[in-house]
Amino acid sequence: MTESLTIALSKGRILDDTLPLLAAAGIEPLDDPRKSRKLIFDTNQPNIKLVIIRAADVPTFVEFGAADLGVAGKDVLMEHDGDLFELLDLGIARCRLMVAEPADIAANDDPANWSRLRIATKYVKIARRFFAAKGIQTEIIKLYGSMELAPLVGLADRIVDLVDTGNTLRANNLVEIEHIADISSWLVGNTASMKLKHELMQSTIAAVATALEATNE
Numbered sequence: 564m565t566e567s568l569t570i571a572l573s574k575g576r577i578l579d580d581t582l583p584l585l586a587a588a589g590i591e592p593l594d595d596p597r598k599s600r601k602l603i604f605d606t607n608q609p610n611i612k613l614v615i616i617r618a619a620d621v622p623t624f625v626e627f628g629a630a631d632l633g634v635a636g637k638d639v640l641m642e643h644d645g646d647l648f649e650l651l652d653l654g655i656a657r658c659r660l661m662v663a664e665p666a667d668i669a670a671n672d673d674p675a676n677w678s679r680l681r682i683a684t685k686y687v688k689i690a691r692r693f694f695a696a697k698g699i700q701t702e703i704i705k706l707y708g709s710m711e712l713a714p715l716v717g718l719a720d721r722i723v724d725l726v727d728t729g730n731t732l733r734a735n736n737l738v739e740i741e742h743i744a745d746i747s748s749w750l751v752g753n754t755a756s757m758k759l760k761h762e763l764m765q766s767t768i769a770a771v772a773t774a775l776e777a778t779n780e
């Protein structure tokens with residue numbers, strides 16, 4: 564039986580940056596995923612398919628073998644915290660995961676004195692781990708978006724969110740106060756596929772690595 568691979572990608576900026584990289588690695592979808600509402604795409608490689616799913620679902624698809632490879636942000640991987648291989652840092656969608664707070668609080672605030680915090684975030688596990696490691700008690704409020712609103716309406720004192728240019732924080736009178744992690748997107752792989760589909764996995768990973776080196780030169 565010929566081996567086949569499924570690669571999971573997510574919509575948005577990761578897709579926009581990953582498609583050119585895959586194309587440089589010789590993998591091109593037959594339809595444009597940015598224009599189509601399809602979820603599964605055949606590619607010019609008869610044995611490689613793409614599935615386009617929500618970013619937070621990519622690690623789940625890869626961990627459980629519904630996809631052999633995937634591209635996911637380090638933020639999503641840290642929050643998922645599952646059993647999969649992180650194969651290549653693609654350097655895509657770079658940003659940082661930060662604790663932020665209102666500028667007027669930051670003016671007289673020292674994180675070294677934090678003992679109890681109320682945090683709004685979609686990164687519940689990451690936030691819990693980060694503050695627990697510092698011995699800080701937290702009440703974590705799970706939100707699915709617009710974290711920046713939480714301190715403005717008294718829902719939480721602080722937020723944990725991704726920051727790129729800092730424009731969103733500035734527009735909401737928030738400032739970065741603690742750095743949790745530098746974030747970029749990674750190529751990840753299913754652990755069983757790495758063994759059972761060794762040849763096709765290795766050749767595909769090598770093609771992506773070569774394309775990545777060429778773009779970084």
Ligand code: AMP
Pocket residue numbers: 576636656657658724725726727728729730731732
């Ligand atoms: P910025 O205003 O450029 O600092 O971007 C911050 C907003 O964009 C926040 O709402 C973030 O959640 C989101 N964001 C920034 N970088 C990324 C990324 N690499 N992936 C997903 N969302 C991001």
